[in-house]
Amino acid sequence: MKIPFFDLKRQANFLKNEVLMEIEKVIDRCEFSLGYAVEEFERNFSQYLGAKHVVALNSGTSALFLALKSLNISEEDEIILPSWTFIATAWSVSYLNAKIVFADVDEETWQIDPNDVRRKITKKTRAIIGVHIYGQPFDVKRILDISKEYNLHLIEDCAQAHGAEYYQKKVGTFGIVNAFSFYPTKNLGSFGEAGAVSTNIEDISNRIKILRNQGQKQKYEHVEVGYNMRMEGFQGAILNIKLKHLDMWNERRREIANKYMSKINNPKITFQKLVEGGKGVYHLFVVKLKDREKFVKHLEKFGIGYAFHYPKPIHLQKAYAHLNYKENSLPVSEELAKTTVSIPIFPELTDEEVDYIIDVINNF
Numbered sequence: 329m330k331i332p333f334f335d336l337k338r339q340a341n342f343l344k345n346e347v348l349m350e351i352e353k354v355i356d357r358c359e360f361s362l363g364y365a366v367e368e369f370e371r372n373f374s375q376y377l378g379a380k381h382v383v384a385l386n387s388g389t390s391a392l393f394l395a396l397k398s399l400n401i402s403e404e405d406e407i408i409l410p411s412w413t414f415i416a417t418a419w420s421v422s423y424l425n426a427k428i429v430f431a432d433v434d435e436e437t438w439q440i441d442p443n444d445v446r447r448k449i450t451k452k453t454r455a456i457i458g459v460h461i462y463g464q465p466f467d468v469k470r471i472l473d474i475s476k477e478y479n480l481h482l483i484e485d486c487a488q489a490h491g492a493e494y495y496q497k498k499v500g501t502f503g504i505v506n507a508f509s510f511y512p513t514k515n516l517g518s519f520g521e522a523g524a525v526s527t528n529i530e531d532i533s534n535r536i537k538i539l540r541n542q543g544q545k546q547k548y549e550h551v552e553v554g555y556n557m558r559m560e561g562f563q564g565a566i567l568n569i570k571l572k573h574l575d576m577w578n579e580r581r582r583e584i585a586n587k588y589m590s591k592i593n594n595p596k597i598t599f600q601k602l603v604e605g606g607k608g609v610y611h612l613f614v615v616k617l618k619d620r621e622k623f624v625k626h627l628e629k630f631g632i633g634y635a636f637h638y639p640k641p642i643h644l645q646k647a648y649a650h651l652n653y654k655e656n657s658l659p660v661s662e663e664l665a666k667t668t669v670s671i672p673i674f675p676e677l678t679d680e681e682v683d684y685i686i687d688v689i690n691n692f
């Protein structure tokens with residue numbers, strides 16, 4: 329059997345006819361940039377999250393950047409974020425010339441470590457960016473408590489966690505302003521590039537609407553230096569269709585993940601431990617083991633796709649060499665980079681494929 333790490337075609341084929349109909353409507357109305365479909369998506373997604381406002385953007389990277397920008401983060405400020413994430417979490421800080429301070433992650437949950445966050449707070453710290461890595465919520469309560477104690481902003485990076493919950497509340501409703509990516513491979517993915525912020529604060533929502541649209545409050549009234557970070561009409565229309573399926577898809581991901589966790593009994597393998605109160609959406613399913621090279625050869629031999637998330641932590645990337653982080657400065661992140669492997673998880677995997685993956689892993 330041959331099982332790809334991820335197969336977007338299965339979902340695209342399922343949605344194709346409906347998508348074509350909605351795309352046609354956008355063409356008929358010629359609302360290609362923002363417009364009715366994007367406004368509808370903003371309403372639908374804010375309702376889904378239970379957040380007062382959603383502002384639709386052109387990527388998750390833009391969402392993180394405008395989130396920080398709306399809080400007036402500048403060169404003087406330090407922002408704490410985990411090194412164990414996709415690098416875009418860090419870009420947002422760099423774009424504003426603020427200082428990145430990397431925190432390590434917890435050994436068992438692989439989520440931002442509240443103890444390390446506490447150690448890294450200085451007089452200049454202004455915000456913490458928490459990342460719900462792999463679609464599992466981080467320890468929101470402990471991070472929120474720290475942010476309140478030191479009067480810091482909390483920003484949630486929800487790029488991998490659409491629909492995940494923390495004590496029955498959706499992620500993306502705990503931070504002051506939070507970022508989502510709708511990159512095609514995400515649990516809720518566009519047919520291109522897209523992102524959004526969520527917030528309960530009207531002033532922040534209004535400011536981000538101005539910033540995304542060339543700094544315009546109204547046409548040709550530019551109140552500050554702005555950007556072109558608007559969502560396209562096509563993406564809004566497609567996201568409206570896909571949002572209706574999100575809970576069903578997430579449920580199927582949970583079903584597969586639960587099967588992996590109950591049926592993979594190979595003692596060499598460990599799983600990510602879930603934070604108490606967290607209900608994850610398994611954007612990725614990542615296993616940890618010592619002998620990674622032999623393991624991936626075994627997967628290859630049996631036709632199973634895999635990936636590394638991530639092969640190198642951000643603090644050791646060349647782009648951040650100027651920050652002078654040395655090896656062993658964030659030992660858990662560095663260890664995870666050497667010992668983790670992502671195995672296939674997407675809603676369209678068949679039961680037969682899931683069983684085959686479990687058998688192959690148990691026979692390693």
Ligand SMILES: Cc1ncc(COP(=O)(O)O)c(C=O)c1O
Nearest residue numbers: 387388389414416417487509511
């Ligand atoms: C954790 C995380 N943050 C930010 C991003 C950036 O989102 P985008 O690719 O939409 O810019 C991604 C995904 O790519 C991500 O996984």
